[in-house]
Amino acid sequence: MAQWLVKSEPDTYSFEDLQKDGKTVWDGVRNNAAALHLKAMKAGEEVLFYHSGEGKSVVGVAKVVKAAFPDASDLTGRFVAVELAPVRPVKRPVTLAEMKAEPALAGLEMIRQSRLSVSPVKPDEWAAILQMAGG
């Protein structure tokens, strides 16, 4: 089971919105690298939910409930969407500054390439972030 991280501006769509909605279609990704990751997602896989802009922290865990399908909002047909549902909020948000300061997370894809909106998280990185989040 792979693990992932998605970014969202909380003003646009927050983790609270996801909890309210129960699930959401994660579409609008128009970046090839991110799209490749979306295509690799399988139902049941877990996803860290990161707020960019306001907050700049991992605020919750979500899961993939539907694997990649064509993004209806994409006229070119190149990009895909998935469906995500909330699992639980973290006990304590983990900020970007904390993640950058943690040696175990030096290789984290979202830190290495900060503009990537969907990125993979390795098992040890996942464990480190959740530990920082209070489990």
Next chain:
DNA sequence: GCCAACGTTGGC
């Protein structure tokens, strides 16, 4: 097919 110009994202 190359590369400069431009647009977007996101941290600071």
Next chain:
DNA sequence: GCCAACGTTGGC
């Protein structure tokens, strides 16, 4: 508000 990083576009 600025700037760095990076993707995309379009002229040649």
